[in-house]
Amino acid sequence: MKILKVDHIGVAVKDSEAGIKFFSNLLGLKLEGQEVVAEQKVKTTFLPVGDTEVELLEATEADSPVAKFLEKRGEGVHHIAFSVDDLDAAIKELQENGIGLIDTKPRIGAGNKRIAFLHPKYTFGVLVELSEANK
Secondary structure, eight states: OOEEEEEEEEEEOSOHHHHHIIIIIITOOOOOEEEEEGGGTEEEEEEEETTEEEEEEEESSTTSHHHHHHHHHOSEEEEEEEEESOHHHHHHHHHHTTOOBSOSSOEEOGGGOEEEEEOGGGTTTOOEEEEEOOO
């Protein structure tokens, strides 16, 4: 597996507008765009920083994974995402090495990227996302 870069850092927020106010208005990051990912019941907001991004995650439904995260842990870092050159090969390599995955097959995330999450039990408590731009 080849990690290309840190793609983004996901931050769970109760209110995207409050997050934008802080990251954009106070820290000077430029709002790149927002998108609702219906399958994951989340509204995403992207704010680029160099060649990576801060991704704000706001739950759109009370039973979404982000809503459950907020209820259990409160606002804060939700996950770190790494870009990989070949997501299918990365998933296979991780499985062969006994790493537990939340997604054993890629799914489509924000920005129409193919993504897969690794289980935090195997990643020192950090939710790790692997992403690959659609080929």
